[in-house]
Amino acid sequence: MSKPQASIDPSIVPSREACAALDAADPLASVREAFALPPGLIYLDGNSLGAMPAATPARLQQALQDGWGRQLVGAWNGAGWIGLAPRVAAAIAGLIGAQPDEVAVADSTSVNLFKLLAIALRLRPQRRSIVTESGNFPTDLYVAQNLTGWTGTHRLRTVERAQLVEDPASVLDDDTAVLTLSHVDYRSGAMHDMARITAAAHARGALVVWDLAHSTGAVPVDLAAANADFAVGCGYKYLNGGPGAPAYAYMARRWHAEARSPLAGWFGHHEPFAFRPDYTPAAGATQLQCGTPPILSLVALAAGVDLMAGLDAAALRRKSLALTDLFIARCQPWLAEHGFELLTPLAHEQRGSQVSLRHARAWPICQALIELGVIGDFRAPDILRLGFAPAYLRHVDAWDAAERLHQIMRDGFWQDARFETRRQVT
Numbered sequence: 465m466s467k468p469q470a471s472i473d474p475s476i477v478p479s480r481e482a483c484a485a486l487d488a489a490d491p492l493a494s495v496r497e498a499f500a501l502p503p504g505l506i507y508l509d510g511n512s513l514g515a516m517p518a519a520t521p522a523r524l525q526q527a528l529q530d531g532w533g534r535q536l537v538g539a540w541n542g543a544g545w546i547g548l549a550p551r552v553a554a555a556i557a558g559l560i561g562a563q564p565d566e567v568a569v570a571d572s573t574s575v576n577l578f579k580l581l582a583i584a585l586r587l588r589p590q591r592r593s594i595v596t597e598s599g600n601f602p603t604d605l606y607v608a609q610n611l612t613g614w615t616g617t618h619r620l621r622t623v624e625r626a627q628l629v630e631d632p633a634s635v636l637d638d639d640t641a642v643l644t645l646s647h648v649d650y651r652s653g654a655m656h657d658m659a660r661i662t663a664a665a666h667a668r669g670a671l672v673v674w675d676l677a678h679s680t681g682a683v684p685v686d687l688a689a690a691n692a693d694f695a696v697g698c699g700y701k702y703l704n705g706g707p708g709a710p711a712y713a714y715m716a717r718r719w720h721a722e723a724r725s726p727l728a729g730w731f732g733h734h735e736p737f738a739f740r741p742d743y744t745p746a747a748g749a750t751q752l753q754c755g756t757p758p759i760l761s762l763v764a765l766a767a768g769v770d771l772m773a774g775l776d777a778a779a780l781r782r783k784s785l786a787l788t789d790l791f792i793a794r795c796q797p798w799l800a801e802h803g804f805e806l807l808t809p810l811a812h813e814q815r816g817s818q819v820s821l822r823h824a825r826a827w828p829i830c831q832a833l834i835e836l837g838v839i840g841d842f843r844a845p846d847i848l849r850l851g852f853a854p855a856y857l858r859h860v861d862a863w864d865a866a867e868r869l870h871q872i873m874r875d876g877f878w879q880d881a882r883f884e885t886r887r888q889v890t
């Protein structure tokens with residue numbers, strides 16, 4: 465593994481005019497127009513709630529007025545609602561290096577993680593532990609904790625990231641049934657080497673469930689190339705599917721015959737409309753569907769996924785790295801002086817699509833930045849998190865965001881008492 469650089473060469477920092485020129489030459493520049501972004505706003509929170517595609521309201525209107533309002537129940541056939549979840553699943557499959565029958569769109573990331581961890585435990589009946597990283601996203605920890613408590617015979621073991629990155633095989637043993645990890649860390653934006661860790665787990669006889677919440681739509685994901693077993697991911701972050709959008713679940717073909725979801729419902733049945741009293745799972749990942757899909761949410765998700773599916777993944781990655789490099793390089797000269805610590809790795813192969821800065825006063829700083837039109841978020845206890853969605857952000861946005869952050873630190877703007885008020889959602 466390459467050693468992280470100590471810093472980014474400040475001489476690569478372009479002027480604002482040069483950033484505008486980079487935007488003019490950007491092959492993804494026109495994609496921004498496909499989003500309904502409020503003018504003047506610099507939106508660096510697409511890793512919490514992705515921006516709204518401009519096409520979404522009309523597609524929802526159509527589903528409401530023509531579908532629900534006019535066709536009523538006939539819209540399941542007439543408007544294609546019955547085929548919508550598989551269609552969106554196939555489009556997501558194309559974004560993550562999967563086959564259409566390996567992906568289901570359903571429920572939330574949390575619920576899908578529960579299903580896949582339970583499946584994985586059953587596939588390794590002689591082994592008793594789930595292993596994860598101590599800093600994994602809380603819902604992932606809660607789901608794994610609760611599942612092991614629920615079976616009563618399994619346990620959750622958490623390991624430190626440094627050891628995992630250093631030598632993944634060393635954190636696993638003959639009792640490890642499944643390793644579950646976020647591909648990109650929600651706090652720091654650090655990215656795991658999916659293929660390397662998956663191979664190490666397989667060598668130990670363990671399965672892996674990857675959480676792609678901060679990956680899909682922002683960094684290249686190739687589950688087939690990584691030989692992944694299972695994965696879950698989120699519809700409302702870089703896929704721009706809308707608040708609370710349905711999530712997705714991936715199950716590699718080699719597990720289709722053996723896997724059995726712990727949540728059997730009629731939409732995961734082989735023939736839901738045969739209304740048989742006994743459950744026969746549908747083929748492939750479809751058995752991961754459980755109940756009736758939320759059509760209005762799926763219509764919005766489809767608009768986001770259709771937009772992202774049309775974009776060149778390599779171009780997105782290049783732009784994401786260019787934006788985060790630019791932001792980091794502009795901030796680096798004064799970060800330490802103003803009490804910040806950069807948490808995001810400088811090495812490209814270890815970086816997702818965000819920049820995270822640790823600061824003892826991250827909350828009021830984040831609020832002050834929001835008041836100046838730069839929307840980032842705060843992750844307790846002390847992280848200012850700035851997501852760079854490459855589909856709709858420009859180089860000038862990264863340049864201006866760094867400038868405004870420097871400005872509020874220089875003049876102490878963030879110290880105003882009004883920025884101390886805590887809100888429910890951070």
Ligand SMILES: *Cc1c(COP(=O)(O)O)cnc(C)c1O
Pocket residue numbers: 572573574575601603604646650675677678698711
């Ligand atoms: C956002 C996120 C989730 C979200 O889970 P939901 O069930 O959709 O609320 C899960 N895992 C990770 C790593 C996330 O970043």
